[in-house]
């Protein structure tokens with residue numbers, strides 16, 4: 143009731159503005175003050191738990207200096223980001239090697255651990271990890287709608303060092319002809335890169351490695367983890383401990399998009415604002431295609447057996463393709479509809495990376511990373527034109543690997559890790575959280591299928607916020623669902639993402 147009262151008051155402020163001031167509960171100044179208090183509560187407690195002695199990382203190999211980035215000279219950034227290193231490194235030591243990947247490495251901030259190394263990759267396939275850096279978990283942010291770059295209070299450099307990598311070949315500034323056929327090729331490119339990287343930045347050898355990524359990186363990261371555990375124990379001088387995948391491509395499109403789509407629309411009925419006849423049509427299709435009671439019948443804890451495919455196949459027929467139907471209807475009602483965060487409406491925010499949501503945005507040219515001064519500051523090739531997501535097919539003949547939640551790859555990577563987190567934003571429509579639940583309940587790891595006990599509501603307690611979704615841990619796997627977050631969890635729910643990463647890395651005991 144109290145919440146409703148406040149909302150009603152806010153509405154009153156907006157609609158009555160100048161007149162009838164006596165009807166308001168709060169003045170604008172009071173509302174601002176309340177927001178400030180909430181934002182302060184939301185801020186990270188400082189200092190966070192210290193992991194190692196604070197000292198600067200220095201690299202003794204003279205080659206490292208070629209990659210040094212002066213943090214006080216990054217274009218448009220009006221504060222010192224601190225030292226970092228970036229540039230292109232080949233994926234093998236072969237003299238004729240033409241394939242090079244672009245990286246940007248940040249050492250830990252003053253609170254961060256010197257014993258660890260976080261690896262971050264975005265997905266796509268073909269989307270640049272510089273998106274993660276600038277808009278998700280890097281030390282400075284220039285996110286959608288922001289007038290200028292700001293320090294990122296929730297930077298993962300507060301936890302440890304972090305390496306952003308543009309991969310596979312064909313992505314961002316990376317060089318060479320795209321040639322990966324499957325996830326093993328991708329993993330071997332990344333490991334090849336790492337081996338060359340560690341020759342130059344050899345002070346990082348032996349660190350604990352935490353792999354992380356989002357979206358299509360739900361393919362990359364589990365395969366990469368498995369590849370490292372099984373194939374690179376002698377060649378890669380890093381100690382892989384665990385991994386993070388968020389809003390991940392770990393299951394088939396049928397599971398991640400179609401089965402949960404209508405229930406998702408029903409849950410967020412007021413956000414989609416569909417007319418009643420369309421809602422009825424969705425219900426009819428959902429009934430016919432076996433989606434309606436799927437969750438109630440099969441998403442049980444523990445599962446009753448392997449989860450069936452509603453139509454007996456993973457192929458999506460046109461008649462049962464509710465996801466596309468919903469998307470088409472959503473843009474009719476709201477042409478600014480953002481599949482990555484369903485709450486967006488007009489105006490579409492400007493974005494220095496040119497990709498603020500479902501649609502490109504052309505208010506800024508060149509894009510930030512396509513500016514010559516930016517390229518020069520970070521040792522990027524000036525003759526390459528940069529786009530957040532590449533137009534080139536980075537898998538020229540498609541990706542022959544199956545989603546890792548369907549073939550034991552994810553399970554095996556979990557079993558070999560100290561901890562794994564699978565994270566899903568609840569306001570993401572491109573990959574739906576309930577799809578992650580289905581994948582988990584149909585997967586066998588640590589000798590059992592799925593979670594044995596239910597995921598409790600309000601079980602994810604975020605410091606400074608309170609309950610903000612769910613979390614559940616069994617046999618080394620922790621699953622999170624984050625309320626209010628779209629597809630990019632560190633961008634849309636940075637406080638929650640930071641806490642999850644603290645847990646993954648063993649810096650806090652509770653999820």
Ligand SMILES: *[C@@H]1O[C@H](CO)[C@@H](O)[C@H](O)[C@H]1NC(C)=O
Nearest residue numbers: 186188253293294295297300
């Ligand atoms: C985290 O890092 C950011 C950016 O370097 C900094 O502004 C912030 O104060 C740090 N927070 C904590 C708690 O150390």
Ligand SMILES: *[C@@H]1O[C@H](CO)[C@@H](O)[C@H](O)[C@H]1NC(C)=O
Nearest residue numbers: 195196197198199224225252
């Ligand atoms: C780390 O390096 C910076 C810049 O060179 C310097 O200002 C700072 O004092 C150094 N910190 C430590 C703990 O050595």
Ligand SMILES: *[C@@H]1O[C@H](CO)[C@@H](O)[C@H](O)[C@H]1NC(C)=O
Nearest residue numbers: 234236237238239240241318
């Ligand atoms: C480099 O040379 C080796 C041996 O001649 C050959 O097998 C390989 O395909 C070449 N690699 C590239 C990237 O051209």
Ligand SMILES: *[C@@H]1O[C@H](CO)[C@@H](O)[C@H](O)[C@H]1NC(C)=O
Nearest residue numbers: 326329365368369370372373
């Ligand atoms: C190890 O490498 C081989 C050869 O490339 C590959 O067939 C295999 O799938 C890799 N193993 C893992 C677990 O990735």
Ligand SMILES: *[C@@H]1O[C@H](CO)[C@@H](O)[C@H](O)[C@H]1NC(C)=O
Nearest residue numbers: 428429430432433434435438
């Ligand atoms: C779904 O379950 C409800 C309640 O058991 C039932 O009334 C309904 O007919 C079922 N719908 C379909 C399509 O199976």
Ligand SMILES: *[C@@H]1O[C@H](CO)[C@@H](O)[C@H](O)[C@H]1NC(C)=O
Nearest residue numbers: 397448449450451548580584
């Ligand atoms: C569950 O796993 C089994 C065995 O791998 C598979 O045949 C089935 O299609 C999966 N179910 C779903 C809904 O993906």
Ligand SMILES: *[C@@H]1O[C@H](CO)[C@@H](O)[C@H](O)[C@H]1NC(C)=O
Nearest residue numbers: 416417419420470471472474
């Ligand atoms: C209801 O929505 C559907 C799907 O977008 C559309 O085809 C139909 O014209 C709409 N009806 C009305 C009255 O707007």
Ligand SMILES: *[C@@H]1O[C@H](CO)[C@@H](O)[C@H](O)[C@H]1NC(C)=O
Nearest residue numbers: 240317318523524525526527
């Ligand atoms: C950019 O320049 C580099 C070095 O001169 C060259 O190897 C590369 O092929 C060029 N790339 C493009 C896209 O022109």
